[in-house]
Amino acid sequence: MDIEGKTVIVTGAARGIGRAIAEAFAREGAKVVAADLGSLANKSGADWHYALAAESELAQAAREISERGGACMAVEADVSERASCQNLVAETVEAFGGLDILVNNAGIIKLGRLADFAEAEWERMFAVNVKGAFLLAQAAVPYLERRSGLIINIASNAGKRGSAFNSAYCASKFALVGLTQSLAAELAASAIRVNAICPGNVFTPMQFDYLVKHRLQQYPGQSFEAAFDAFVEDTVPLGRKQAPAEIAEAALYMARADSVTGVSLSVDGGSGIGLS
């Protein structure tokens, strides 16, 4: 697929990996719809253990992408809600006349022991990380099939390998990899490709606002970024973190790779294979 002129929805685009993906597609000449919670982040049920993107971050992301010459529109959406997903696709089609690529990137994480993990937190993680991709695929496919479109799900290395105290997030990302393969098989007849990208360690707010604080106590006295870098050096074969732009590069590849479907591509410095 030639990216120039195509219409792309990116969820969770106000910051982090989603923002980098939105920037990359806009740079390549796509029309980008940057979707995130916006003001919906304040409504009950959408709040989380660490701050999700603020309303101002969504507006700022869309403004800055537009200022650099990209076509970008911000739309507020909570991907866990069917009506919100349908509205996101409807606003996209109304503004840009169709839809070519859906990037399901919005995601949340919470670590915890099985013994006291709250059922509501498990359900919210599945609602955002898995059901959101399912609902948006349902809303988008009638438009994608008119244009030999593409769905890219941002899963995780946690969708290929389990880890202690990470059962809910890992289960949700394994589910997203399963959804990717199943939809790829189902939608091939409609010439829609479905792939996933599995990032490793990317220093986004999800990491520095939450994961580093809860996981990296073995690096006391270090800044969050230094602790993160030390952790990556100690545990990842290539010893390096991934830049959001590297995940975005993989998303551009998925768009151009017309023979690739049903794939979950690790971009993780080898963390999936481990050190030994």
Ligand code: NAD
């Ligand atoms: P992030 O927290 O910086 O960004 C996630 C974005 O999703 C935020 O802007 C947030 O507001 C938005 N969001 C959350 N719930 C939403 C909802 N219900 N509806 C719409 N938007 C919602 O995190 P990130 O690191 O950029 O993560 C992006 C994706 O990459 C996630 O799916 C995450 O699981 C995955 N991932 C991240 C890493 C990493 O190391 N950072 C590694 C592997 C996978």
